[in-house]
Amino acid sequence: MGSGGLIVVDEDTCIVDTAKYFLSFTQQESCGKCVPCRVGTRHLVELLDKITKGNGELDDIKKMERLCETIKAGALCALGGTAPNPVLSALKYFRGEFLAHVQNKRCPAAVCRDLVVYRIDPDKCTGCQKCVEVCPVDAISGPRSEPHNLDEEACIKCRSCYEICRFDAIAGDAITIVPGQTDKS
Amino acid sequence: MPKKPKTLKMHFNGKEVSFPEGVSVLRAAELNGIHIPSLCSHKDLSPFGSCRLCMVEIEGMRGYPLSCDTLARENMKVLTDTVKLGELRKDILQLILSEHPFSCLVCGEKEECVEFQSTIRKTGVTTGCRYCPNDDQCELQQLVEDIGVDEVEYPIYYHGHEPESADPFYDRDYNICILCGRCVRMCKEVRGTAVLDFTFRGPSAKVGPAFGRNHIEAGCEFCGACVDVCPTGALADKASKWDGKPDKSFTSTCPFCGIGCQVEIDVKDGRLSKASGAV
Numbered sequence: 001m002g003s004g005g006l007i008v009v010d011e012d013t014c015i016v017d018t019a020k021y022f023l024s025f026t027q028q029e030s031c032g033k034c035v036p037c038r039v040g041t042r043h044l045v046e047l048l049d050k051i052t053k054g055n056g057e058l059d060d061i062k063k064m065e066r067l068c069e070t071i072k073a074g075a076l077c078a079l080g081g082t083a084p085n086p087v088l089s090a091l092k093y094f095r096g097e098f099l100a101h102v103q104n105k106r107c108p109a110a111v112c113r114d115l116v117v118y119r120i121d122p123d124k125c126t127g128c129q130k131c132v133e134v135c136p137v138d139a140i141s142g143p144r145s146e147p148h149n150l151d152e153e154a155c156i157k158c159r160s161c162y163e164i165c166r167f168d169a170i171a172g173d174a175i176t177i178v179p180g181q182t183d184k185s
Numbered sequence: 186m187p188k189k190p191k192t193l194k195m196h197f198n199g200k201e202v203s204f205p206e207g208v209s210v211l212r213a214a215e216l217n218g219i220h221i222p223s224l225c226s227h228k229d230l231s232p233f234g235s236c237r238l239c240m241v242e243i244e245g246m247r248g249y250p251l252s253c254d255t256l257a258r259e260n261m262k263v264l265t266d267t268v269k270l271g272e273l274r275k276d277i278l279q280l281i282l283s284e285h286p287f288s289c290l291v292c293g294e295k296e297e298c299v300e301f302q303s304t305i306r307k308t309g310v311t312t313g314c315r316y317c318p319n320d321d322q323c324e325l326q327q328l329v330e331d332i333g334v335d336e337v338e339y340p341i342y343y344h345g346h347e348p349e350s351a352d353p354f355y356d357r358d359y360n361i362c363i364l365c366g367r368c369v370r371m372c373k374e375v376r377g378t379a380v381l382d383f384t385f386r387g388p389s390a391k392v393g394p395a396f397g398r399n400h401i402e403a404g405c406e407f408c409g410a411c412v413d414v415c416p417t418g419a420l421a422d423k424a425s426k427w428d429g430k431p432d433k434s435f436t437s438t439c440p441f442c443g444i445g446c447q448v449e450i451d452v453k454d455g456r457l458s459k460a461s462g463a464v
Contacts, residue, residue, distance in 0.1 A: 032364065032383065032390030033235050039280040042388050043339050063338065070276040073249055074237045 014111035015094040016101055020048040022086035029079060037080030040071040044087060052112040056102040065091065110177045113157045117180035122147035124174035131161035131175060150175075195261040210252035210263055211239050221265050222274060222328050224281075224416050225365035226253040230374055233366050237277050238328070241265050249273065271332075278332050281325070281363055283339040285417070289313035290329045291336055307427050309348060311361050311418060318356075319418025321430040325363065346391060352400050354407045355422050359391050362419035368392060368411035380405045413461045425451070425459035436463050 009018065027041040047064050050056050068084035075081045091098060100106045107115040120131075120140070125147040132140045132148060139155040142148035150161075165175040190205040197219050204213035209232060214221050224236035232254035240249035244262035249270070252263070264270070282290065289295060290313075298315060308316040314326055348358040364383070369392060372381040380403045384393050394403030412420040431451035439448045439460075447463035 028387060030387040032385070032387045033366075035235065035237050035277055035280050035363075038364070038388060038390065039284055039339075039342070042342065043280070043283070046340065066276065070273055070280075073273055074240065074277055076234055076237070 012109055012111070014052070014107055014109040015090045015097045016048060016052050016107075017109075017111050019086045019090040020045060020052060023048060023083070026079060026083040030083075031079075034074070034076035034080060036071040036074035037076065037083060040067055040075075041080070041083050043067060044071070044084065048087070051098065051101050052107075053114045054101070054105045054112070056098075058102055061091065061095075061098055061102065106179045108179055110179045115179060116157065116177050117152055118150055118155055118157060118162065119176050119178055119180075120148055120150045121174045121176065126174070130164045134160040134164050136160065147174075193257070193259045195257055195259065195263065197263050198265060204257055208257055210241060210243070210250075210255045210257045210261070213257040214252065214263075214265060219265060220331075221252050222331060223253060224324060224328065224363060225367060227367050227370075227414055230367060230370040230414070233370060235364060235366055236281070238274050240270060240273065242267055242270065274332055275334055278329065278334050279337050279339060282329070282334065282337045284342050284344070285325065285361055285363055286312050286314075286317075286343075287329075287337055287341075289315050290326065291334070311358055317361065317418040318421045318426045319415075323418060324416035342388070344391070350423075352405075352407070353423075354409070355400075355412055355420060356426060357420055359393070359419055361417050362392060363417055364390055364392065365416060366392075367414040367416065368420060371410045371414050376406075376408055376410055378404060378406065378408075381411060409461060422459065425453075428453045428458040431458055 007018075023041060023045045027045050030037045030041055032038045044064060044067055047056075047060050047067075051060060064087060068088050071084045072081055075083070097108055100108050101112065101115065105115055110116045127142060127145040127147060129142075129144055129148075132142070136158060137154050137156050139151045140148050140161060141151070159177075162175045162177055166173055190207055192203050193206055194201055194203050195213065196202070197214060197217065202213070202217040202219075204216055208216070211221055211223060211226055212228070221239050221241065223239035225233045226236075226239060232251070234251050234254050237251070239252045241252045241255075242264040243250055243255065246255075252265070289298070292298070292313075311317045314320045314323070317323070320326070344360045346359045348356065348360070350356045366383070369381045369383060373379045380394050380400065381392055382395055384391050384395065384397075394400060394405070400407070409422060412422050428451075431453050434449055434451050436447055437450050439446045448460045449463045450457060451459040451461075
């Protein structure tokens with residue numbers, strides 16, 4: 001990933017999001033002297049951001065590849081020269097995941113917030129009301145000791161319910177984040 | 186008497202040319218009438234390498250070295266105009282334009298627009314070439330013509346800097362600055378004042394005096410050298426800002442003191458429009 005470091009991630013990590021993370025880092029580190037690094041990395045981050053938000057088009061992948069080549073060939077120092085590597089490696093080995101984001105508007109790792117839905121498994125939910133308490137927008141409702149309902153329209157995907165459900169013994173891991181159909185698809 | 190530099194030979198695009206020892210590849214090309222596009226290089230300033238447009242291919246060298254900071258050597262074989270270089274330059278110029286108002290540069294009506302230039306031009310904020318004091322005299326504009334960019338595929342990033350016009354002599358609009366660093370080098374290397382420098386970094390980089398001081402506090406003498414070397418309309422002197430392209434220019438001698446420096450006099454509509462140092 002760029003600097004030659006090796007990172008082990010499982011299928012819960014979205015490769016587009018990871019590439020965006022690396023690119024935002026190099027973009028912040030850019031000194032701003034040469035054009036390909038100063039402006040090019042900024043456009044790369046924007047394109048990756050567009051894809052993670054589910055607005056990506058097939059053309060954006062081609063555009064990214066060309067931009068990566070320009071930055072690599074044109075940048076003044078090694079920071080700019082290696083900055084596009086995470087995107088190039090990700091596109092080389094995980095192109096399918098990019099295509100899933102762009103074509104199916106789906107994040108296979110269920111990471112990209114705009115491309116997932118939160119679900120409550122009625123079989124697992126004990127109705128402990130922990131999630132009802134933490135939900136900042138009152139999207140979860142239901143009486144105590146009965147499986148709760150999650151209003152997908154109201155949900156802002158803040159992850160609070162998922163976190164508390166996952167680590168609380170009473171709640172018992174009933175809330176899952178699934179790559180789902182969104183209004184954008 | 187300084188020793189005359191040795192004359193050496195090299196190849197540009199397969200053609201053998203001669204050049205004096207100690208010059209850059211870009212200068213050697215210039216001396217032989219070969220045009221290599223560039224925005225940040227200037228013959229009186231040290232090479233900087235920020236615009237990345239003067240890249241060439243040199244036999245035996247990796248990647249795309251910059252012609253402005255590569256010393257020309259005996260028997261060097263340089264290619265200045267390959268397909269790959271053309272693509273790279275086009276892409277880099279698009280990146281430059283995505284940070285600079287470009288609407289007039291890629292507009293389909295630009296030929297017809299000339300006759301309407303009498304409409305609103307003196308705008309506070311430059312949104313295109315027709316609203317820029319440097320229209321028709323701009324190096325970036327010229328380069329877009331030369332390289333042939335007719336669309337910019339990237340979204341526009343407008344810096345959102347406030348145009349600065351509080352100082353007595355110059356107006357500055359860093360929204361149209363391309364950060365080529367000519368003014369910074371001019372101030373540091375030729376004038377020796379170092380009032381201007383790059384402030385902030387990355388996408389927020391901006392030229393200006395350090396620590397947010399204004400030009401007067403920072404010790405600016407308002408010599409005008411930065412305005413003269415600016416390739417865009419980011420720096421403009423108030424007196425001749427909206428005069429447009431001069432009708433004619435000639436060199437004269439400054440009568441201000443006994444040294445008698447050469448000055449370049451611009452004339453517009455039968456009136457002296459601008460005097461700048463002849464460089």
